[in-house]
Amino acid sequence: MLALDKVVRRVGSQTHIHETSLALQAGAFNTLLGTTLAGKTTLMQLMAGLIAPSSGRLRADGRDLTGVPVQKRNVAMVFQQFINYPNFSVFENIASPLRVARLADAEVRRRVLHISELLQLTPFLERRPAELSGGQQQRTALARALVKDAALVLLDEPLANLDYKLRESLREELPRLFSGRDCTVVYATSEPGEALLLGGHTATLHEGRVTQFGPNGSVYREPVDLVTARVFSDPPINTARVVKAGAEMRLSESVRWPASGPLASLADGPYLVGLRPHHVLPQRSGGEGAGVGVEGKVLIAEINGSESTVHFELDGQTWVSLSHGVHAFRVGEAARFRLDVSRAFYFAPEGRRVAS
Amino acid sequence: MARLRLEGVRHSYRAQPAQDADWALKDVDLEFEDGGAYALLGPSGCGKTTLLNLVSGLLHPTQGRVRFGDADVTELPTDRRNIAQVFQFPVVYDTMTVFDNLAFPLRNRGMAPDAVRSRVQEVAALLDLEGMLGQRAAGLTADGKQKISLGRGLARPDVNVLMLDEPLTVIDPHLKWRLRSKLKELHQRVALTMIYVTHDQTEAMTFADRVVVMHEGAVVQVGTPVDLFERPRHTFVGHFIGSPGMNVMPCQVDGGVARLGGRAVPTANRPDASLAGRRTDLGVRPEFVRFADDGIPVRVARVSDAGRHQIVEAHHGDQVIRLLLREGESVPAGAAHVAFDPAYTHLYADGWICEARA
Numbered sequence: 001m002l003a004l005d006k007v008v009r010r011v012g013s014q015t016h017i018h019e020t021s022l023a024l025q026a027g028a029f030n031t032l033l034g035t036t037l038a039g040k041t042t043l044m045q046l047m048a049g050l051i052a053p054s055s056g057r058l059r060a061d062g063r064d065l066t067g068v069p070v071q072k073r074n075v076a077m078v079f080q081q082f083i084n085y086p087n088f089s090v091f092e093n094i095a096s097p098l099r100v101a102r103l104a105d106a107e108v109r110r111r112v113l114h115i116s117e118l119l120q121l122t123p124f125l126e127r128r129p130a131e132l133s134g135g136q137q138q139r140t141a142l143a144r145a146l147v148k149d150a151a152l153v154l155l156d157e158p159l160a161n162l163d164y165k166l167r168e169s170l171r172e173e174l175p176r177l178f179s180g181r182d183c184t185v186v187y188a189t190s191e192p193g194e195a196l197l198l199g200g201h202t203a204t205l206h207e208g209r210v211t212q213f214g215p216n217g218s219v220y221r222e223p224v225d226l227v228t229a230r231v232f233s234d235p236p237i238n239t240a241r242v243v244k245a246g247a248e249m250r251l252s253e254s255v256r257w258p259a260s261g262p263l264a265s266l267a268d269g270p271y272l273v274g275l276r277p278h279h280v281l282p283q284r285s286g287g288e289g290a291g292v293g294v295e296g297k298v299l300i301a302e303i304n305g306s307e308s309t310v311h312f313e314l315d316g317q318t319w320v321s322l323s324h325g326v327h328a329f330r331v332g333e334a335a336r337f338r339l340d341v342s343r344a345f346y347f348a349p350e351g352r353r354v355a356s
Numbered sequence: 357m358a359r360l361r362l363e364g365v366r367h368s369y370r371a372q373p374a375q376d377a378d379w380a381l382k383d384v385d386l387e388f389e390d391g392g393a394y395a396l397l398g399p400s401g402c403g404k405t406t407l408l409n410l411v412s413g414l415l416h417p418t419q420g421r422v423r424f425g426d427a428d429v430t431e432l433p434t435d436r437r438n439i440a441q442v443f444q445f446p447v448v449y450d451t452m453t454v455f456d457n458l459a460f461p462l463r464n465r466g467m468a469p470d471a472v473r474s475r476v477q478e479v480a481a482l483l484d485l486e487g488m489l490g491q492r493a494a495g496l497t498a499d500g501k502q503k504i505s506l507g508r509g510l511a512r513p514d515v516n517v518l519m520l521d522e523p524l525t526v527i528d529p530h531l532k533w534r535l536r537s538k539l540k541e542l543h544q545r546v547a548l549t550m551i552y553v554t555h556d557q558t559e560a561m562t563f564a565d566r567v568v569v570m571h572e573g574a575v576v577q578v579g580t581p582v583d584l585f586e587r588p589r590h591t592f593v594g595h596f597i598g599s600p601g602m603n604v605m606p607c608q609v610d611g612g613v614a615r616l617g618g619r620a621v622p623t624a625n626r627p628d629a630s631l632a633g634r635r636t637d638l639g640v641r642p643e644f645v646r647f648a649d650d651g652i653p654v655r656v657a658r659v660s661d662a663g664r665h666q667i668v669e670a671h672h673g674d675q676v677i678r679l680l681l682r683e684g685e686s687v688p689a690g691a692a693h694v695a696f697d698p699a700y701t702h703l704y705a706d707g708w709i710c711e712a713r714a
Binding site for chain 2: 035036133134163164165166168190191192193196197199216217220230233234235236276278299300302303304305306309311322324326331
């Protein structure tokens with residue numbers, strides 16, 4: 001499968017992709033997760049052969065692909081802004097790569113009908129793209145990418161322009177569509193939740209660098225550094241300075257906890273503690289939960305029925321708590337929360353994770 | 357400032373609307389309290405943008421009236437309705453400074469320079485823009501620019517309603533989150549009616565005190581986020597709100613009891629008197645389904661890791677039942693049983709909740 005070996009991409013004096021080595025997981029979902037301008041699209045263009053690396057090599061199954069243009073590679077692409085031929089019917093849109101490959105009519109028909117069935121496009125095959133909803137148009141673009149059985153399928157934020165609910169159902173559908181096919185998918189997204197739900201592997205990107213690559217769950221739960229933890233947290237992870245002093249971790253004079261387990265071997269000194277909002281929970285009256293109790297002033301409470309999000313101020317810093325169910329809070333009131341420090345990440349001041 | 361009312365409003369983009377489908381908006385009666393935080397929520401094509409344009413005056417309704425307090429504004433053009441709008445794409449004057457962008461609507465209204473300065477300072481403080489008043493807007497990030505669009509709306513002292521049309525769509529998730537909270541905080545600090553139009557239930561549910569859910573040109577439910585979550589009036593609301601949405605399962609009803617695969621399922625509401633010939637469904641959210649020792653037999657088909665929770669897809673025959681479990685909770689493999697929390701399990705007839713309470 002495709003592998004990037006010390007690939008760098010420079011444009012003028014700017015480096016868009018810093019030295020990156022990455023071997024895609026064959027036959028699986030490989031998600032590129034990062035904010036706008038993190039380098040996701042550039043990395044995909046390099047993988048596709050739309051642009052060439054400034055240095056480094058691209059290889060696939062032992063073959064050097066560096067400099068091989070996109071037309072000569074077995075690649076399919078779908079972009080955020082779905083592209084269809086407006087004057088072609090949906091059928092001909094999907095069939096177009098097969099026509100280019102000069103397949104026999106009967107074979108074209110067989111393959112188009114099969115993929116249309118999977119993507120629930122069969123009722124619309126005679127329509128023009130303009131007569132379809134956004135979701136149907138994007139499914140048409142997806143069908144065209146899938147029909148040619150490319151070895152590598154690149155999906156650049158393909159669901160970003162769709163309605164929330166449609167995104168939810170396509171997100172569920174996509175891994176199913178690809179399972180059992182012998183192709184490798186690269187999927188770019190800026191949403192951590194989407195990366196998680198797609199399954200497979202995730203590469204976190206930040207400012208043109210891949211900070212980590214591995215199975216979703218392990219990148220999410222064992223980030224190598226603070227940047228990765230930030231990229232892979234939605235809502236944003238709470239971070240605060242903490243000092244290790246002897247057998248204790250101190251967030252402030254009054255908020256401390258034992259430096260037990262993996263923390264015992266850390267040298268004394270300053271660290272950063274990272275706690276995702278769902279590990280900061282409202283202290284229920286009467287109930288005793290694990291963790292360190294704190295009292296904060298409520299700034300904002302967002303209660304949507306399923307979950308309650310509370311922003312509160314603790315030692316001049318804003319923290320966010322995210323809990324299941326309905327927890328009513330009044331803005332301005334003092335409320336108790338518990339920090340589930342058993343789920344905390346600890347980072348050295350320069351950002352590397354040293355314990356959790 | 358005033359209460360905003362839509363009375364018997366219908367709108368069609370066709371000159372001669374004949375059938376039901378010709379109406380983009382079907383007979384809407386709505387009241388927006390002064391100073392409330394509202395969301396108009398629904399999928400593309402549900403009529404929410406039409407409704408917004410009727411309020412702002414960009415469209416004139418085919419039928420019905422629009423009132424601000426006692427004044428009928430149906431015939432008034434947009435610029436005389438004192439409405440501020442924020443759109444999906446930030447509208448800023450790139451060559452101007454942040455200060456001049458915020459001052460623009462005030463200077464346009466002939467406000468004295470001293471008053472302009474103090475008003476701009478006030479708004480900049482609300483939006484954390486104080487440090488960048490001298491910068492050119494061109495260099496700002498998307499969320500910075502969107503704050504300016506918002507600031508221009510807030511700066512005007514004459515605004516009745518601030519309308520936000522998908523204001524966070526083009527913002528990256530981590531910034532979206534911050535700006536969403538900022539909007540909520542702003543609403544708590546300035547007593548201004550805000551109407552937030554979105555297809556994103558998370559945005560609607562976290563911003564608004566009351567959410568107006570729209571579907572196919574009609575308002576299907578108006579309620580607090582907790583109402584919509586706990587007691588959806590229509591299966592559409594149950595499905596559309598929540599991620600994943602409510603489980604909607606066709607069921608039989610006999611002797612006043614709902615049955616799924618022959619097994620009695622206790623519900624929070626009772627069947628309507630006459631259900632003959634009507635489609636009946638059970639609705640229960642994934643949050644209120646649990647694995648149990650005894651209950652509805654299922655086969656666990658798939659478990660998705662969503663970080664803070666797990667989404668489990670279980671099959672009861674052909675029926676998919678989803679469960680939402682917490683991170684780390686154990687999930688049985690293969691055959692299992694599930695139970696529904698009766699307080700949050702509702703019976704629906706032809707899509708609408710049966711109103712008789714248990």
